[in-house]
Amino acid sequence: MPKWPPRLKIVNRLHVWRAEHRLTQEQLAKEIGVTRATIVAIEGGGYNPSLELAFRIARFFNTDINAIFAIEEEAR
């Protein structure tokens, strides 16, 4: 049986950063050029943004991408 590498799960702290900056989902969405539904999906873990969008979010908060997005190993 081949040994599969552990599945990686991307987690984010976007809601924390948004709350710290006192922004609504609508406002953040407008600032980074996406729809509010996308922010809801990212925060809820239903959607992993592209690298470009992840960098755009990090740049908007003037921080490193790792401060918002991180990788966790998921048990198979």
Add this chain to the structure above:
Amino acid sequence: MKRLDSIFLKVFLYGLPLVIILAIFSYRYGLGRFQGLAGNFKLLYNFSGLVFAIWMLLSIYLSVRLMVSGSFRNLVLARLTFIRERDEREVMLTGRATRKTFLTSLAVLIFLFFLSCFQVSIYRLPPEKAVDGKTGIISLGFGFNLLEYSHKVLPQETLQKTDIFSYAGLPVSSTAVILLLIIWQITSYNFSMQRLMRNEQRGDQGE
């Protein structure tokens, strides 16, 4: 050219209710009744004919434009099928929903293809024509025609038999099948899109 297309499209859409009214009118009362009219009715009859002719020409022109022009197709069909791609997430969801629609449509088409090819006939023969003492017959067939053969004269049935069940291809017309497939494509896409969005809200990233 884009402006011309936009004008033609508006004329086509605004003319659609009129054409529907004309179709209902001619279906209910028959066109022959209006041919012998005089005066204003005659004028109205001729005008309706002209409107229908223009609308028909426009429908051909616009459908050809939809086939050859990518931008026109995107503009019209995306709106007609409620495709929204406002950001990368919606583009991704559209891709997934389109994939699902494509695969389910293909499955439906394969099913319809087999349904249209298979021929089944179950009948009972008179006792004197029994085959090996059996009068109940099941006849199976596979018919495939590239062209319609409705005008071809088929040999007359000489066998005296009592039909119990007979199936020789889809009982619906090709126009109905095409219309159903168009409706299916739009419905299937929107249903898939709704489902993907619901799954996403639940935090499920899988298909």
